Amino acid sequence: MFSVFKKKLKEAISKLSKKVEEKEIIEEPKPAKRKEAKKAEKKDKKEKREKPKIIRRISREREIKEEDIKDVLWDIQLMLLESDVALEAAEKICEDVKSSLIGKKVKRDEIEKLVKKAFEEAIEKILSVPKIDIEKEIKKKKPFVIVFLGFNGAGKTTTIAKIGYLLKERGYKVVFAAGDTFRAASIEQLEEHGKKLGINVIKHHYGADPAAVIFDAIKHAEARGIDVVLADTAGRTHTNQSLVEELRKICRVNKPDLKVLVLDALTGNDIVEQVKMFNEAVGVDAYVFTKVDVYEKGGSIISALYKLPRPVLFLGKGQEYGDLEKFDPKKIIKILFS
Ligand SMILES: Nc1nc2c(ncn2[C@@H]2O[C@H](COP(=O)(O)OP(=O)(O)O)[C@@H](O)[C@H]2O)c(=O)[nH]1
Ligand SMILES: [Mg+2]
Known part of the structure; x- marks a missing residue:
């Protein structure tokens, strides 16, 4: 970077x-x-x-x-x-x-x-955006519901798997909600991760209402004493307008505790438009920036945080489950100026 x-x-x-x-x-x-x-x-x-x-x-x-x-x-x-x-x-x-x-x-x-x-x-x-500690957050409510937003290919599903792995390692019970009912193979992709990690996936069929899938996952979590629901969503439907309406319905029905915008750092300065769109649609509480491992320029993170200062939950630094890093402005500054 x-x-x-x-x-x-x-x-x-x-x-x-x-x-x-x-x-x-x-x-x-x-x-x-x-x-x-x-x-x-x-x-x-x-x-x-x-x-x-x-x-x-x-x-x-x-x-x-x-x-x-x-x-x-x-x-x-x-x-x-x-x-x-x-x-x-x-x-x-x-x-x-x-x-x-x-x-x-x-x-x-x-x-x-x-x-x-x-x-x-x-x-x-x-x-210097406010800090966020995911464990502190999820202790506030049970089940704690996190919805992941972001365009196709940003890294939502991968990030959900990584965070699921991290929370399970720390002793929390997790369930995944297959809320991307639009993109081909998205449900199977999440199921594959679920199988490897030993995390249940609540799913419907393709074309189903994602708000209902996430609703079912929350009910499942309530019934089984599960700590966290990690909900996937579709990145793009037919038009941005229908994506916005879909996300609004997901949030209206399920009242997530945290809406995390997943951004591909490689997006370049178009990232500002994405931030604006998702924030206007449903409000963004925190970020995850992915593909930081292959991103040489670094500026898109600065652009996003300038446009909308929100805590950064993690940086995605690779394709393995353990490839999540805490966001540390001091470390970025050091990389920049050393
Ligand atoms: N190098 C790298 N690749 C990533 C990272 N996060 C996701 N990917 C890759 O990006 C692609 C799209 O990720 P995916 O989770 O399917 O995106 P989604 O469409 O938002 O769900 C996949 O090939 C992932 O392996 C990361 O932090 N670093
Ligand atoms: Mg996906």
């Missing part, structure tokens, strides 16, 4: 460093008269021989002005956009970086540290 971002940030910082150095050369005081100028030139040459050039420059301090960082901010904004950060989020980050840099007195060798710090803070601000 973030390899593109890191490379580009390095380039932008090195450009800014050069800029500050150039300015210093231009601003060197010029002797007023010709004679003095010659004398100074001689002296300068001697000095140059005695002291390496670079040391003289490092010892200078300069105040950062808007014109110094205009180009660099532009580079950085492009870099953010190329890393899948949505425009509004990229603009906000640049705005924050700009206001924290302008007016700072800086030496050339401090620039990298200063720009990185300004960036770190701007991005950390976006990533």
